[in-house]
Amino acid sequence: MEQVYQLKEKGNQALAWGKFDEAVKYYTKAIALDPQNHVLYSNRSAAYAKDENYTAALADADQTITLNPTWSKGYSRKGSALAYLGRHEEAIAAYEKGLELEPGNEQLASGLAEVKKQAAELQVKTEQLFEKLREHPKTKEWMNDPEYVKMVEKLARNPFDVSVQNLVTKMKEEKITTTIGIMFGLDLNVPMDVDQPAPEKKAEEPPKKEEPEKPKYEDLPQDRRLALQEKDLGNDSYKKKDFENALKHYQKAKEHDPSDITFYTNMAAVYFEQKEYEKCIKECEKAIDVGRENRADFKLIAKAFTRIGNAYKKMEQWKLAKTYYEKSMSEHRTPEIKTLLSEVEKQIAEEEKKAYVDPVKAEQEKELGNDYFKKGDYSTAVKHYTEAIKRNPDDPKLYSNRAACYTKLAAFDLGLKDCDQCCKLDPKFIKGWIRKGKILQGMQQHSKALTAxxxxxxxxxxxxxxxxxxxxxxxxxxxxxxxxxxxxMADPEVQQILRDPAMRCILEQMQQDPQALQDHLKNPDIAAKIQKLLESGLIAIH
Structure with missing residues (x-):
């Protein structure tokens, strides 16, 4: 087991220095000696992922879970690998399974949030690609073929996925080149550096006699014809920003034909430009009623809902804007509306976050965190510091205090993240830099620690x-x-720690089940001894 430990440590050190191939070799040798050690597979999965070999990273993550299905980190590794492979739904399931096992794990929570965001962005891109393919004369018929649609979906998700390549081999070359051309805005059917043949000269046709142009809307009933003519005049005035005349023409159009939804939405657009948002909303509401009564195209009704959402957005009434964007999406789902909805949801979250800020309550939570830290109850201390940060997110000391807890819990990645935020908020806060140095030292990243x-x-x-x-x-x-x-080993304090039978038992347990370390770290004496071993460079935790 000593040889396994040494190989693992060498792998960890190579990984920290960015020598990913070397790290994989050390972990592979260690696995050959101890094939039931799930931590080794987890570490090798991390090395493969860093080296952008995500298929191998996924295989090792699966093996980690097979060996220890109750260890949440295995699901974190799996979720990360699947996300890089573009398999977002599976990645979400992996992160959610990990959170079932360890609900408070911030790394799993942030990974889940990130992959959900990627999935939403991919959905928008895929919908945009589908729209292009439906409009293109060559591909619109192919969209009726389920196999072709399946290939496009996978191509949008990850062009280098093996399953995509298998589907591609079944398709005709013309379909593939045309689809990729549309996807990337290229014309792959025109050979490069070849002059196009000169167009054949056609026999000159005798000039046709000019016929007088028929009046516009001549074949329509009189009221309809007059309504459309007024609409055209209104559009011309709108383009010239002559909004008063535009309103007059749209009003006349409505009088001639009150059943056309576009006259109302055009009028609302004028009010929007004039910053008369309440009038814009009322006109859109009329447009929706008229549209429903006359069975207007759902796209036009969606447009009216969107315009109401835009008006509320301008008035900074974010929740009402969200409601109407959602109504628009229920009528006609488009990437543009989805983007607007995301922006408003982000703004709502930001407003709620600001409303929650309370420096007095933050100080109270900080004091509670300090009390639990002194008692050695670091997990509870983290909860109070987290609440304090929510109440006052601009106080660097709160991040520094939580980083100290994470260090005691051996959650170095989370501690490092807090130190970075602390130093960003106050670059002159010396304790933040020292704490960052200690964490990097514990992670065996001595060069970065030196900089801190x-x-x-x-x-x-x-x-x-x-x-x-x-x-x-x-x-x-x-x-x-x-x-x-x-x-x-020459340090008397280190010798004393290693002679302690209880500490030797804990160190052996750490190799087999790193999750058990969290329980031991709740004891301040044990936490201090492990910290000493980390600082000496004798052990490292990843």
Missing amino acids: YQKALELDPSNQEALEGYRACSTQLNSNPEEVRKRA
């Missing part, structure tokens, strides 16, 4: 904690792993 300590020393050259961290990282960077190990 340098930032801290720029702010306070005499800070003892920053100086010690800087020296330790410099030593680590200039030593090979064996020297680091020897130096750590």
